[in-house]
Amino acid sequence: MKLKISVLVFGFMLLVLSLAHPVGAVSSVSSDNYQIDWPNLNMGAGLPSAEGVYKLGVTTGQTAPGFYEYTDGYRIRAGFQYIHSIIPFSFSLSPVNLNFGTLSVGVLTNEQTITLTVNSGSAGGYQVKAQENDLLTSNANSTIADTTCDTGDTCDHDTDFGTWTDTSTYGFGYTMTGDDVPSGFSSGTKFRNLADAPGEDPVKVMGKTPVEGHQAGKGKIATMSARINISSTQAAGTYRNILTFIAIPTF
């Protein structure tokens, strides 16, 4: 009987602990030995330190938005003049990795999607660019080339958008759908190559500016659909690379 009560008490405690999320300070500095819940000190008079003796973790500097003018030889303005907000610029990816699993030969169904979410917050506009570090490469150094266009489509995927409906068109490519994606993707019916680092500059996959009708503070969601189609002569192996997304506000 005592054991059962113990099990119940244990279970209840676990439940309480699971539900009771700790209320964390918005920003804090901590280590095993200390915690400072107000790390941003705007009245610092020089950083206290002694070379080789100690180093004190004090954060000083301007935090508020707006325009600051001093007769001290400098002016600082943090944030956009016409957006009265301190909401940060945010960028999210989901999932983190694109796992294609075992690739089938000669089909257009080896596809994986990744969702990009941007909230420009206090930024005037934004852009998200993408680039791959290399072609999809196996441990044996075999590669899956960037896709070419369907026969009869005269596009150049590096600079243009093209159709990919033919199962005999091989390689790796992507298309975009959703908010603020370049119109060339034609609602996900046209595909492109990813730019290869370091030779090729990253290309814009998402973004909008005020002149194009961007409204600050609105969350935007787009989906990248990545596709691989291989021929029967593709060397067996596990092919991988790194896809980099660069999210930057406008100036």
Next chain:
Amino acid sequence: MQKVKLHSKIQNFKFLIVIFIFSFLFLNLATKATQAQSLSLSIWPPLLEVMMQPGKSITQVYKLKNNGETDLAFTSSIVPFKPADELGNIKLENSRLPPWFSFQNANLDLSQKFLLKAGETQEVVLKIKVPEQTLEKDYHATLLFETIPGVFLGQSGMQTQAKIGSNILLTVSQSGQPLKKAEIVKFAIRNLKIRQLPIIDSFTKPQFLLRIKNTGPALFKPAGAITASGWFGQKYVLNLLPENVLVNSTRLVGCENQIDAKFLLGPYKTKVEFGLDTLETDYSAEITFFALPIKFILGIIIAVVVIWFVKAKLGVDKRLL
């Protein structure tokens, strides 16, 4: 007998509670594992504009937050940029800036790897120190934080890496009032209805195209407005967005608001006037556009044609009868 039944019921109830608790915990943990498949970052401020004298230094706090549910490893860098287009987008360059940028944090230097736990914010204090004798001009850079990809255990596929940045516009000036010069490259109506004639439909709001070029040695923001005046004394004032126009570049400048009329008619004399960082009328350009009820007239023409056709058809039918 009743005692035994009651005891049995209590036993069952306890068993159910234990099952419920374990199910709840399992589901709760399983959800967390699924959500950990996303990555979410935020940065503030998104833009820093600094004007400073050679020999001076400033600091600015940046906040980088890991909004995701997994800890992330980061590194940071300062990368120069140039305008990528006329919309305010940037193109990061491969060149390097002088070593004027550093972090003031005691335990973190620029370019140093650091770990940011899920849900936590890293504050970095960026210090910009411009040496004496520095050439007076503009310097543009992006403070970039990038994740370091972890181990990928899947089959064929791609690992992702995220970079998030904030732009820095630095003007080095001894006087604090560098020379500013601009040129209006184009001022026109975008949504013309009839080829290149300055005619729009009365039910359409005019969209203005204003391209401003910076021909001086320092960046500026246009401060002014577009004013459209109609025949009957109507006046619409559209404030220009104070967008940064960088040296040797042209920028499309939009307006904060639109003409708040549902119907426009007749000629509209439209003038853009702006100053550079100050609300002046140093620069101006003028155009005239006409608002005509094109869709309405077309609708009437189509209706007349249809009525005429129907009448003609009915006339023929009557004669046949």
